[in-house]
Each structure stands twice: as C-alpha cells, then as structure tokens.
Amino acid sequence: MREIIIESFGTPDVLRLHESSPPVPRPGDVLVSVAYAGLNPVDHKMRDGSSGLSRMLELPAVLGRELSGHVIGAADDVDLASRGLAIGSPVFGVRTDDLRGTYAETVAIRAEDVVTVPGAQPDLRTYAGLALAGSTALTALEDDARLRPGQTLLVHGGTGGVGQLLIPLALQAGAARVLATGSAANAGRIRELGGEPIAYDEEDWVARVREETRGRGVDAIIDLHYFSTFLPSLDVLADGGRIVAVPTLADITPAQDRGISAHITRMAPTRGRLELLARSHAEGLLDVEISEVLPLAEVARGHELLETGHTRGKLILEAHA
Ligand SMILES: NC(=O)c1ccc[n+]([C@@H]2O[C@H](COP(=O)([O-])OP(=O)(O)OC[C@H]3O[C@@H](n4cnc5c(N)ncnc54)[C@H](OP(=O)(O)O)[C@@H]3O)[C@@H](O)[C@H]2O)c1
Missing domain, CATH: 3.90.180.10 (Medium-chain alcohol dehydrogenases, catalytic domain)
Incomplete structure (x- = not known):
C-alpha cells in the first residue's frame, strides 16, 4: 500500500510517497481502508518540527491525524459487532495520543478513536474533515x-x-x-x-x-x-x-x-463528541466546506496551502487517488 512518510523534519519537500506493507492491528485496533484523510495545521507543524508532538515522533513517520474510510478488519480482541461496527462499515475519527498517522491507504487505529458514519450514502470527504x-x-x-x-x-x-x-x-x-x-x-x-x-x-x-x-x-x-x-x-x-x-x-x-x-485549548475528542458531530452533520446542521481534495501524492501542495494560514474550510487528501 501507499503512504506518505517523512524521514526528517523540514519544508514540504520532506513529504515522500512510500510503498509499504499494510499495518498489523495492535490489541484494541481496527483496520481501516482510508477513503480520505483531513489536513490540519498541526500536520505541517509536526512536519517542520515546531509542534510539541514532533518530539514524540519516531522517524520515519507517517503524518496525519484524522480520516474517513471503511472497516476492513480488527485485532483479535476487538468484537466489532458489540461496537456496532461490521466489515465494510463507513467510519470517521481522529487519533488522540496515538502518533501513527493517517496519510495512508490503510491504517490500524484504536477502535475507540472511530465512530460510524450515519446515513445511506454519506459523503466521506466531509467526514474526513469533521473529527479534529x-x-x-x-x-x-x-x-x-x-x-x-x-x-x-x-x-x-x-x-x-x-x-x-x-x-x-x-x-x-x-x-x-x-x-x-x-x-x-x-x-x-x-x-x-x-x-x-x-x-x-x-x-x-x-x-x-x-x-x-x-x-x-x-x-x-x-x-x-x-x-x-x-x-x-x-x-x-x-x-x-x-x-x-x-x-x-x-x-x-x-x-x-x-x-x-x-x-x-487541548482538543479532547470523546465518542460522545464524535457522535454529536456526525449526527449534526448528517442532519444538515453542520456544513463542512471542503476547499480542495488532493490526491495522496500531492500532499506537499496541501501543506503549502495550509501554511498560508488563509485556507477556507478544509483541505482533504484522497487516499486511493
Ligand atoms: N489546541 C488544539 O487542540 C488545536 C486543535 C486544532 C487546531 N489548532 C490550531 O488552531 C488554529 C486554527 O486551526 P484551523 O484548522 O481553523 O486553521 P485554518 O483552517 O488554517 O484557519 C485559519 C483561520 O485564521 C484566519 N486568520 C488569518 N489571519 C487572521 C487575522 N489576522 N485575524 C483573524 N483571523 C485570521 C483565517 O481567515 P482568513 O482566511 O479570512 O484570513 C482562517 O479562517 C491553528 O493554529 C491550529 O494549529 C489547535
């Protein structure tokens, strides 16, 4: 699968497309085929080393904090049914203190950090920009x-x-x-x-x-x-x-x-908050404007745009494009 890694801190050109094997879920994880990953200012601060989180990153590292996609598996200790998840369920979520990144075609993420996307034909682009x-x-x-x-x-x-x-x-x-x-x-x-x-x-x-x-x-x-x-x-x-x-x-x-x-503020996502956001969005009470959807390989351009500090709404990466 493809992912975006950094091997050193620096300007957007340190972001590199990389082929790797899909991640193995750790206890408590679900495996998600990423549809879209949201871009956030914290990502470029982690990339250039100015974020406090950079100090905790082990390089090479995959960047990105949030995603939407579909459940494709789980660790043995995760009972998907009791969590209201099934293989193929659309989900969205944000990593909390887990620095494994989301700019990838497949990620392993704590089951706690994702919730189901409601609705029959949800627009997973907007859900990728909602959680963080x-x-x-x-x-x-x-x-x-x-x-x-x-x-x-x-x-x-x-x-x-x-x-x-x-x-x-x-x-x-x-x-x-x-x-x-x-x-x-x-x-x-x-x-x-x-x-x-x-x-x-x-x-x-x-x-x-x-x-x-x-x-x-x-x-x-x-x-x-x-x-x-x-x-x-x-x-x-x-x-x-x-x-x-x-x-x-x-x-x-x-x-x-x-x-x-x-x-x-120290962002504190809870399942209750994620569920409230999903419900409000599905009911049309929260309109997520997406200013641009970029293919995974164009992540550097996304970082350049974000660094201007003047983007409207959200920039989103399409994992499989
Ligand atoms: N503490 C946390 O847990 C946490 C979580 C999320 C985000 N953050 C931080 O919060 C900040 C905002 O995040 P974001 O995702 O909303 O960023 P963003 O999408 O880049 O938005 C930045 C906003 O700042 C506005 N802006 C720029 N110059 C301004 C000025 N002189 N006066 C007033 N507004 C101005 C821009 O408006 P115009 O385009 O109209 O200029 C734009 O709406 C970032 O620093 C991010 O790292 C922190």
Missing part, C-alpha cells in the same frame, strides 16, 4: 469558553477548519450573537454560517467590536489566529469574560496578569 476540527470547536466552547445561552462570542478566524464548525456549534449552544473576524473575501461565508462578519483587513476590528457591544465587550473570545489578535482582544472582553487561544504555542500570561480567565 469539530472536537476542537466543542472543547474550546464547552470546556474552555464555557459559553452560556444568551451570551455573545467573538471568534477570530471564522471560516477556517475550526471556525466554520465553531460558529454554528456556538449558535446551537444558545449564543445570542457570534461576531467573527475574517478577511473581507470571507464575509459572505461567515454570514452563511450565522455569524456577524468583521473584516480584519478592511476595518478596525477592535473599534467595531466595541461599537457592536455598545462598549461592554463580548462574554467570550475564541481565538483561532492568536498572533495579531490575542493582545488587542483583551480590551474587548466584558468584565468576567473568558478568552481561549486555540493555537497551542499561545502565551496567555498577559491575560492572566490582568486577572482575565484565559485558556489554551
């Missing part, structure tokens, strides 16, 4: 921002992989308003998602948030960008508000020094 970003959005909302019904949320980066799920999930959780920054080109998409766009490249977003909240500020901020947004955000948070930085490299001490409740 969706779990992150739910963790940031529920565990970190602890958003309550009727509150106002500000999101930085409303149309990226996480942002496109965060806006509707916040509204479903009862947010009264979701203000969302993004480039002017993405304002229409933010509106479609139910958010109120603020074009960071055309207007003074700090002044606009103050104006929109009549000087009070927002109840919570979930910052998916961080670099130019985190510090000015501290001035548009209402008293007692919470700020959440999603990029893990964030330094939140300036907020804490001002007595502001600040948190860095």
